[in-house]
Amino acid sequence: MADPVLxxxxxxxxxxxxxxxxxxxxRVEPGDRWAVIGPNGAGKTTLFRAIMGEVYPTRGRVxxxxxxxxxxxxxxxxxxxxxxTFQITNLFGKLTVEENLVIAxxxxxxxxxxxxxxxxxxxALDDRITSALESVGLxxxxxxxxxxxxxxxxxxxxxxxALAGEPRLLLLDEPAAGLSAAxxxxxxxxxxxxxxxxxxxxxxxxxxxxxxxAERVLVLDNGQRIAEGSPNEIRGNQRxxxxxxxxx
Numbered sequence: 001m002a003d004p005v006l007x008x009x010x011x012x013x014x015x016x017x018x019x020x021x022x023x024x025x026x027r028v029e030p031g032d033r034w035a036v037i038g039p040n041g042a043g044k045t046t047l048f049r050a051i052m053g054e055v056y057p058t059r060g061r062v063x064x065x066x067x068x069x070x071x072x073x074x075x076x077x078x079x080x081x082x083x084x085t086f087q088i089t090n091l092f093g094k095l096t097v098e099e100n101l102v103i104a105x106x107x108x109x110x111x112x113x114x115x116x117x118x119x120x121x122x123x124a125l126d127d128r129i130t131s132a133l134e135s136v137g138l139x140x141x142x143x144x145x146x147x148x149x150x151x152x153x154x155x156x157x158x159x160x161x162a163l164a165g166e167p168r169l170l171l172l173d174e175p176a177a178g179l180s181a182a183x184x185x186x187x188x189x190x191x192x193x194x195x196x197x198x199x200x201x202x203x204x205x206x207x208x209x210x211x212x213x214a215e216r217v218l219v220l221d222n223g224q225r226i227a228e229g230s231p232n233e234i235r236g237n238q239r240x241x242x243x244x245x246x247x248x
Contacts, residue, residue, distance in 0.1 A: 003066030004029050005169050005199045006051065011060035013043075013050050013223075020046040022223045023060070026201075028169070034201045035214030037234075039243060043223035044203045045087065048171055051201075052084055053077050065168065078107060081168030085158045087177055087203075093147040097138060097157060100146055101129045104161035132160040136190055152183030156190060163194075170194070172202045176209055188213065207244060211235060219243070 006028040013021040021043045028034055036044050049055045051062055053074045062070045069077055092100050105128050133139040136156040141149060149157065155175055162170055175191065176184045191213050194200060204210035211217065211231040219227040219234060221243045227234060234240055 002030070004063070005032070005065060006201070007061075007063040008047070008051065009061040009063065011047075011050055011057045011062060013046055013055055014058045020223050021050065021057075024218075024220070024223075024225050026218055028199050028201060030199060031197055032199045033213065033215045035210035035217045036201060036203050036220065037205070037207050037210045037217060038220035038226075040205070041222070042220040044220055045173060046223070047220070048084065048173055048201075048203060051171065052082065078165070081166070082171070083162040083165050083167035083169070084171040085155075085162055085173055085175060087174045089151070089154050089158065091146050091154055091157060091161075094145065096143055096145055097133070097149070098129060098142050100157060101132060101161055101164045105129060105132075105164040107165055128164055128166065132164040135163055135193070136160040137186070150183075152179050152186060155179065155183070155187060159190065167198065170198055170200045172200065174203050174205060176204065176206065184209070207234075 004027050006026065008024060008026040011021055011024050012019065024043070024047060026034070036047060038044055046055065050057055053069065053072050056071050061068055064077060064082060065080060092103070102125070105125055130139065133142055136159050138153060138156055138160060141153060146154065146157065159172070159175065172191065176187045179187060188209060191202065202210060202213060211234060214231060217229060217231055217234045218225060219240050226243065227237045227240050229237070
């Protein structure tokens with residue numbers, strides 16, 4: 001059997017005695033689309049931070065593309081093909097859309113070591129940027145300054161930046177957070193249209209969105225795994241319903 005794209009193996013994360021994650025497992029196979037859901041404080045973002053290398057597991061292991069990367073820093077994981085968006089928009093507001101995408105696209109190439117050179121968009125790099133913009137519906141915004149974009153468009157750009165790096169695994173941290181109803185509809189369509197061969201793990205507080213977009217679902221509460229299964233299995237899980245009702 002081939003190695004999974006991602007294997008979070010019995011991971012625990014503690015912060016000064018507080019257990020943020022408690023023995024959590026997650027196995028992502030090629031082409032999988034997972035959602036991680038749970039109420040506020042459930043440990044969802046801590047799980048992403050442990051996968052990305054922003055925090056190291058207190059116990060357990062994180063395997064990426066068959067290698068133990070439990071204590072590998074984020075930039076090394078990004079070079080291996082792990083891409084992540086953030087819950088809070090994280091862009092270069094004074095640069096154009098294209099310039100943001102060039103920085104993202106060059107991150108996994110040798111040209112990342114020549115940051116003092118003028119940004120040049122040509123050939124394969126131009127094709128990659130154009131493809132990323134088309135995939136998120138922002139082709140006509142290519143030369144606009146990022147600060148001029150709406151909040152929803154900035155969220156779309158973040159996903160385009162992740163795609164421009166040609167990731168092998170994509171982590172999306174609450175991409176619909178703070179969006180209007182119309183923007184949330186656009187974001188839902190965007191995520192649904194991502195390449196089927198790109199394994200994706202989505203954190204989403206809104207259970208209805210997550211269950212519509214994922215094929216497999218992991219439910220966390222107080223740092224612990226309380227359920228795992230298909231969207232239909234999660235919809236019918238009484239313990240999950242109790243947790244969400246309790247959090248409202």
